[in-house]
Amino acid sequence: MEAQPFTIFGTSHLFTLLLIFCLAVFFPSAYKNKSEAQKEYLARLLGLSIIGLELIKPFIWNSMDYPWIRLLPIHMCSLSGFFIGFFLLTKKRLFFEVAFFWGIGGGVNALITPDVTLTFPDPKYILFFLGHGLLMVNIGYACITLNNRPTFESVKNGIYVSLSILPIIYLINLLLGPPANYWYLGAKPTEGQSIMDFFPDPPLHIPLLIIIGAFLFLLIYSPYWIYDKLKKRGVE
DSSP states (O other): OOOOOOOOOHHHHHHHHHHHHHHHHHHHHOOOOOOHHHHHHHHHHHHHHHHHHHHHHHHHHHHOOGGGOOSSSSSSHHHHHHHHHHHHHHHHHHHHHHHHHHIIIIIIIHHHOOOSBTTTHHHHHHHHHHOOOOOOOOOOOIIIOOOOOHHHHHHHHHHHHHHHHHHHHHHHHHHHOOTGGGOOOOSSSSOOOGGGGGGGGGTHHHHHHHHHHHHHHHHHHHHHHHHHHHHHHHHH
16 A cells, blocks of 8 residues: 555545544543543553653654654644643643643644645654544543543643743744744744644744634633533523
8 A cells, every 4th residue: 555645634634533533532431431440550551652652753753864853852742742641640630731722722733734745654644643643542531531621720721831831942943943843933834734824924923823822722621611601500
C-alpha cells in the first residue's frame, strides 16, 4: 500500500478520525465500571505511555530528517500529553484543567487539519496521529472513567497558564531562530492545509490566536455550563 498525498477529510483521514473518536469514547466507557484498583492501574499505564511517547517522539522525528531545533517537546499538544500524563499519575487538578482545554482545543484542530503531506502508511502520518490519538484517549479516560470535568475556574486557569507560557515559547522561538516554530508563533504551518492559512502573517497573528484561544476555551466549556444550568432549573 503506497501513501497518497494527504487530503483533508479524504478516506484515510476520515477513517483515522473515526478510529480515534471510538477509542477515546468507547474504550474509557467500557472501563468505567471496573474496580478502583483496575482503573488506577490503567490510569498509571496510560499516563506513563503518553509521557514516554512524548519523550521518544523527537528521536523518531529526527530519524526522519527533522532537525533537532524543531523537536523540543514544547508544542502545545506535546505539553498537553505531559500534563494529562502527570494528572493520571498524580491527580493534581491543574494538570487536568490545562490538558483538557489544550488537548481538545489544540488537539482536535491538529487532528482535523494535520501538519502532514502524505496519508497512511507514511511513517509521519502514523506518528502524528498516534501522538494526538493517544492524547485524546488519555483525556477521555480522565473524563469518562475517572469522572473528571472542567468548571468555570478551569477555563480561567487554562487561560492564565496559556498566557503565562506563551511569552516563554515566543522567546524560545526567537532565541533558536528558524526553523523553530513552537506553538506556530513564528510562522504558519508549512506542511498540509491549516486554518492558520487565513490568519495575518506572523507576528500579527498572535493577538488573534489569543482571542480565538480564549473563545475556544469558553466554547469547549459551554456544554458543561448549559448542563449545569439545566440541572439547577430541574432541581428548583
